[in-house]
Amino acid sequence: MRQIIVLAGLVIVMGLITIGAWPALTRNPEGLGMRALGERSGHAYIYGYPLVLSDVTRQAFLARAETPALNTLYHRRTRPTHEDRTVVRPNLDTLYTLAFLDLSEGPLLLSTPDFDDRDWMFQVLDAWTDVAGAPSRRLNGPGPQDVLILGPDQPRPDDTSMAVMTVPTHTAWLIGRIAIAPGEDLAPIHALQDAVRLTGEAPIARPAPIDSLPPEYVNALSADAFFTRMAEVMSASDPDPDALNALTPLGYGPQSEDSPGKLGPLARWAVNRGVSVARQRLEEGLRDRPYGPTHWRTLREGVGEYGEDYALRAGVALIGLGANRAEDAIYPNTDIDSEGAPLTGDHAYQIHFGADQLPPVNAFWSVTVYDAQGYLMDTPSDRYAIHSQSGLVRDADGGLTLTFSAEPPPTRLSNWLPVRAGEPFAITARLYAPQADALSGAWEMPPVIRTPE
Numbered sequence: 001m002r003q004i005i006v007l008a009g010l011v012i013v014m015g016l017i018t019i020g021a022w023p024a025l026t027r028n029p030e031g032l033g034m035r036a037l038g039e040r041s042g043h044a045y046i047y048g049y050p051l052v053l054s055d056v057t058r059q060a061f062l063a064r065a066e067t068p069a070l071n072t073l074y075h076r077r078t079r080p081t082h083e084d085r086t087v088v089r090p091n092l093d094t095l096y097t098l099a100f101l102d103l104s105e106g107p108l109l110l111s112t113p114d115f116d117d118r119d120w121m122f123q124v125l126d127a128w129t130d131v132a133g134a135p136s137r138r139l140n141g142p143g144p145q146d147v148l149i150l151g152p153d154q155p156r157p158d159d160t161s162m163a164v165m166t167v168p169t170h171t172a173w174l175i176g177r178i179a180i181a182p183g184e185d186l187a188p189i190h191a192l193q194d195a196v197r198l199t200g201e202a203p204i205a206r207p208a209p210i211d212s213l214p215p216e217y218v219n220a221l222s223a224d225a226f227f228t229r230m231a232e233v234m235s236a237s238d239p240d241p242d243a244l245n246a247l248t249p250l251g252y253g254p255q256s257e258d259s260p261g262k263l264g265p266l267a268r269w270a271v272n273r274g275v276s277v278a279r280q281r282l283e284e285g286l287r288d289r290p291y292g293p294t295h296w297r298t299l300r301e302g303v304g305e306y307g308e309d310y311a312l313r314a315g316v317a318l319i320g321l322g323a324n325r326a327e328d329a330i331y332p333n334t335d336i337d338s339e340g341a342p343l344t345g346d347h348a349y350q351i352h353f354g355a356d357q358l359p360p361v362n363a364f365w366s367v368t369v370y371d372a373q374g375y376l377m378d379t380p381s382d383r384y385a386i387h388s389q390s391g392l393v394r395d396a397d398g399g400l401t402l403t404f405s406a407e408p409p410p411t412r413l414s415n416w417l418p419v420r421a422g423e424p425f426a427i428t429a430r431l432y433a434p435q436a437d438a439l440s441g442a443w444e445m446p447p448v449i450r451t452p453e
Helices: 002-025 034-063 187-195 214-220 223-237 241-246 265-287 310-320 436-440
Strands: 094-102 108-112 120-126 131-133 145-150 163-166 171-179 349-353 365-371 385-387 400-405 416-418 425-432
Touching: 002 265, 034 094, 034 171, 034 214, 034 223, 034 241, 034 265, 034 310, 094 187, 108 120, 131 163, 171 187, 171 223, 223 241, 223 265, 265 310, 365 416
Parallel strands: 145 163, 400 416
Antiparallel strands: 094 171, 108 145, 120 131, 120 171, 349 400, 365 385, 365 425
């Protein structure tokens, strides 16, 4: 009996201690409950993911010895191959001219040459990956063009005839794309790249390199490291103080008097848990995106101009950082056939376009095969994409049939893309300057049909 009384007393004492310790264990700046704190943490992660990923990409870019300083152009001179692992779903349809911009000291002037009949676009994304502007052949004709790029709160020039683009953040990313045709001699395109000018140079000490690809690096960050970097980037790049409000309940950022070190142990656990759940849901959101009526996924609305759709912004950053606005390009993609089965190199497949059902574009289109991780497939032929200017062979009825298989077909090799036997794969189509039917969804990519064995 005495032992029961002692045990009951110990339980009561431990309960009192726990009750007394609870405020310290759960301490956080706004006194939120653990569930609410975890939810705030998850929302903040989704909100800040594009910002942090863009900044890590900037670090990886500037750390390489062959890339220049801020506000200085870097020209990609070659087509990507399966050995290129810098970005997922690399584009083989254009040569890139890139620059990371610092607008804190004043505006920059972008000058582009006359591209004649060649498609081109020079897109500028703010630190959050929204498109601030995208001069292009579609909007501006062949050229030449001069565009003044202003940072936040920088006054517009008195010369109203000058094209002006205002970026709402001090840091930005310039992504220039110049169209190339399959097998084309790249020397003339190199000359066009060299004719592009960007005023201003901001020499910097090279940042430390990262030891993995940017998405992998960000995914491996602890919650503390992620939110610390998010706060630092916002403080340096975004003059809008409201952006930091997402971090205030978590104890991060200059607005808060509470440092992350003062979070209680359970509060810190709730923050970590919130980030873990957000990462899982971001991945699930990509996997669970609905397929269209022909088993393709196509994002049309909101890309590049996300507003308050932070989940879409984060998802697009994860699968294709630097995406264009839909009116410039759309990217139907699929990893399943017409029966809903995963695409695999164990089988052969075809896509058939009717004579009047080719992709409706004002520029050109392409189809590219990627492995399950989103990189070009290592195949003996080194063929990765089919281009509308690839010399494709039409069917007898005027239609067009594309083939995907590990072994080459007996005829029409121009219409064939190789895959690796036994391995899963995915297909991405690119429609540049898509017409109204493609933008509205009235036109869809044809289904991927598994051919008889």
